[in-house]
Amino acid sequence: MTSHHARAVGPRVSKELRDRDDAGRPRTAVEDTEGGAPLRCCLRRSRPGERVVLVSYAPLRRWAAETGARPGAYDEQGPVFLHAGECRGPGTAATGYPFVRPGVLRVLRRYSADGHILGGHLLKIPETADRTIDGAVDETIRKETAKEIDEVVDAALTDAFAAPEVALVHVRAVEYGCFLYEVRRPRPGGAPYETGPDVGRGE
Numbered sequence: 558m559t560s561h562h563a564r565a566v567g568p569r570v571s572k573e574l575r576d577r578d579d580a581g582r583p584r585t586a587v588e589d590t591e592g593g594a595p596l597r598c599c600l601r602r603s604r605p606g607e608r609v610v611l612v613s614y615a616p617l618r619r620w621a622a623e624t625g626a627r628p629g630a631y632d633e634q635g636p637v638f639l640h641a642g643e644c645r646g647p648g649t650a651a652t653g654y655p656f657v658r659p660g661v662l663r664v665l666r667r668y669s670a671d672g673h674i675l676g677g678h679l680l681k682i683p684e685t686a687d688r689t690i691d692g693a694v695d696e697t698i699r700k701e702t703a704k705e706i707d708e709v710v711d712a713a714l715t716d717a718f719a720a721p722e723v724a725l726v727h728v729r730a731v732e733y734g735c736f737l738y739e740v741r742r743p744r745p746g747g748a749p750y751e752t753g754p755d756v757g758r759g760e
């Protein structure tokens with residue numbers, strides 16, 4: 558269980574992006590023969606043979622449209638993978654933070670309620686390269702590693718939201734700068750994370 562909610566691109570926005578993305582262009586679906594594309598609609602990597610579409614997505618603009626923020630020049634867009642057709646989203650069975658594995662670098666960008674950037678924090682997911690038994694990862698060790706990684710990401714997000722002016726955090730890959738997911742400030746006294754019709758959990 559994590560303290561923060563990694564928000565998928567919800568089903569309504571996914572549909573809009575499939576029709577016409579945030580660069581204003583229709584995109585062509587392809588079969589992902591190898592698999593491994595990070596799907597922002599389901600917050601998991603694609604499996605070989607799944608049909609995916611690479612679209613241009615403006616996460617801050619989309620968030621601002623919901624909240625009334627005016628990010629101005631901070632608005633930016635970049636490529637994300639989605640399932641090519643309607644999908645079920647991450648579902649309620651999804652646990653832990655997506656798109657993590659030992660050794661990868663992430664940056665957590667903090668934004669104010671106005672949509673202005675407040676700063677960023679580089680996060681390296683710890684290496685656990687020696688945690689294998691005869692080359693095969695033991696299931697118990699795999700679960701322990703996943704728990705450790707979740708705790709590291711959890712702590713980084715909690716740290717990011719420790720500043721009261723932080724309303725939103727974008728988690729991105731460092732090398733390519735790809736947007737991975739957004740996290741919104743938890744509501745005080747409410748659910749551990751925001752829920753709604755378009756958060757992409759189980760719809």
Ligand SMILES: [Zn+2]
Nearest residue numbers: 598599640644
């Ligand atoms: Zn999907």
